[in-house]
Amino acid sequence: MDEFTHISNGMEIEGNLNGGDLPVIVDGRFTGEIHAEKVILGEYGLFVGKLFAAHVEISGQFNGELVCDILNVAATGKIDGSVKADTLSIDLGAEVMGSIGRAT
């Protein structure tokens, strides 16, 4: 992980982000849409909107629509919305509300 896109803590972003091949780390607030290869939502991160990625790791608050191949929800993760994932893991303590289904 030499290079990545980072939305830092305290930062507020609104819009459309295409992460390319490099991972996207969200520690701040993001409102909008992300298309990326890998997305990590940090412990204090807040995401509102649509997220499309191959690999997703959620430790913060996620509201909206999530479509991915591999999803890992950490113990501090909270999801409110619809999730579509091929491979899914939810750690003990995580809160997931909404619908869960397969992406394909």
Next chain:
Amino acid sequence: MDKLTGNKAVIASGANFKGQIKNTPSIEINGTVEADINAEKLTIGEGGKFVGAANVELVVISGHYDGNMDAGSIWATATAEISGKIQYKTIQLDRGAALNCRFIHNWKQEKITSKKNDDVVAKKGSLNTGDIDIASHETKDKITEIDKTNKKSAKPKEKEEAAGDEPKSAMNAFDAQGRSDNSDFRLFADRSKKEVVDDKQLRGKRLGIFKFGSRAAKLPDAQG
């Protein structure tokens, strides 16, 4: 994770962002960004492209920038390509930096603001004078009213003091008016009667003319 990332916002190479960015103390752009940024430090890396307004204290440009920038200090490296309008306080350009833009040093803006302030002050001043004018009109009206009241109050006094000393009472009335009006004018008027005549006589003596003028002119008519 925080140790790894720090508290620096980064848009990685290959990434593409379009929207709004707020509350960024420091941001590095290696990808493509279309946004308005208000930050302390902005770095546009080599291969990075940023389009939009920026209000930043310290800017390092190694990539492409287009838009209106208001910056404290700018460092444009050899690979920089800048277009648009740049307002700056200090700038450093490396050999090879490509500039196709308008540069404005910030002191001009300060001048404009100071002018605006002057205008405001002038407007305020004019308003104040206007107020004073209105006030003075009011005071004049008040003075005239006071005069009227003085006259009214003076007339019964005349009747009370009555018959014997009419000129005195008239003078008292005059005094009352004079003081309430403007006493400076009255002093000037008092001076006029005697002293002006004396002045004329003095002038005549200086010129060597004695009782010339109107009397002398009348003499031939009387003779004829």
